[in-house]
Amino acid sequence: MTRGTTGGPGTGDRSVPxxxxxxxxGAPRPAVAHRAGRGAGMARRVARDFSRNxxxxxxxxxxxxxxxxxxxxxxxxxxxxxxxxLAQVDLPPGHSGHLLGTDDVGHDILGRLMYGGRNSLxxxxxxxxxxxxxxxxxxxxxxxxxxxVEGLMMRIVDAGIAIPALFLxxxxxxxxxxxxxxxxVIIGLVSWLVPARLVRAETVSLRTRDYVQVVKxxxxxxxxAVFRHIVPNVVGTMIVNATFQVAxxxxxxxxxxxxxxxxxxPQTDWGGMLSNGIQYTYDGYWxxxxxxxxxxxxxxxxxxxxxxxxxxxxxxxLQGRS
Numbered sequence: 001m002t003r004g005t006t007g008g009p010g011t012g013d014r015s016v017p018x019x020x021x022x023x024x025x026g027a028p029r030p031a032v033a034h035r036a037g038r039g040a041g042m043a044r045r046v047a048r049d050f051s052r053n054x055x056x057x058x059x060x061x062x063x064x065x066x067x068x069x070x071x072x073x074x075x076x077x078x079x080x081x082x083x084x085x086l087a088q089v090d091l092p093p094g095h096s097g098h099l100l101g102t103d104d105v106g107h108d109i110l111g112r113l114m115y116g117g118r119n120s121l122x123x124x125x126x127x128x129x130x131x132x133x134x135x136x137x138x139x140x141x142x143x144x145x146x147x148x149v150e151g152l153m154m155r156i157v158d159a160g161i162a163i164p165a166l167f168l169x170x171x172x173x174x175x176x177x178x179x180x181x182x183x184x185v186i187i188g189l190v191s192w193l194v195p196a197r198l199v200r201a202e203t204v205s206l207r208t209r210d211y212v213q214v215v216k217x218x219x220x221x222x223x224x225a226v227f228r229h230i231v232p233n234v235v236g237t238m239i240v241n242a243t244f245q246v247a248x249x250x251x252x253x254x255x256x257x258x259x260x261x262x263x264x265x266p267q268t269d270w271g272g273m274l275s276n277g278i279q280y281t282y283d284g285y286w287x288x289x290x291x292x293x294x295x296x297x298x299x300x301x302x303x304x305x306x307x308x309x310x311x312x313x314x315x316x317x318l319q320g321r322s
Contacts, residue, residue: 056309079111130188135195143203
């Protein structure tokens with residue numbers, strides 16, 4: 001009787017790898033492709049639900065517009081934001097080609113908004129990302145570990161939340177001269193506590209799911225369970241919280257700069273512009289205050305609109321899965 005499966009002589013009973021699997025590892029590729037396709041489908045549904053939220057789309061448009069304004073605008077609208085020009089101080093909007101006027105040292109206000117906005121957005125975005133990643137890792141480890149480890153880690157979080165972030169920033173700002181990288185790190189390190197609590201709460205629920213219990217039963221380590229099964233399932237919470245963290249970081253930077261402890265001159269940010277202009281309130285120099293205040297309100301509102309829309313979109317997705 002002839003065997004019609006294994007090739008020529010000497011092959012014995014070796015079986016041919018199943019179609020679609022890896023000859024070296026024996027890993028079924030269709031399962032990987034199925035997970036990738038499912039993830040892409042969820043992303044499309046979230047994007048579709050997000051696009052139906054008008055406030056979310058307005059917020060996204062404002063963010064894109066401000067990013068272009070701050071990073072592309074200086075390439076089109078050239079101004080000197082370094083040197084003092086005493087012949088051009090305190091000019092009103094529209095005078096001598098300055099669309100929004102000048103400040104007390106002759107800097108063009110419109111160019112100052114671009115220059116300061118670049119620092120504000122860079123610090124806010126980078127600090128928000130750092131805060132979310134630190135909080136996610138801390139919360140996921142605490143929630144998965146449970147027991148006294150979870151209790152100890154979360155008491156540290158509670159103690160950190162009890163100390164106002166603004167107070168810590170002010171203390172650091174009085175000890176060292178703030179720079180953009182330093183502010184990114186400091187704001188990120190004082191902002192990760194809330195994301196940690198949110199992710200820990202979700203992890204406590206996820207660690208009892210069947211797929212996590214299977215990993216434990218098969219001898220999988222805690223690292224694999226956290227990074228391969230816990231963290232991917234809290235991505236929605238991470239993304240939504242990241243938008244709020246960026247808004248909070250921009251506000252924190254504005255607070256510190258408004259109190260005169262922000263970036264040193266000639267660098268600036270929107271909070272620093274407010275701090276500089278507030279002393280001229282009674283002189284009628286409104287153009288030193290209103291433009292910076294308006295963009296702060298716009299960017300913070302925009303990130304909150306986007307965060308709310310993303311939260312609603314992810315909630316719809318989760319309801320569809322249940």
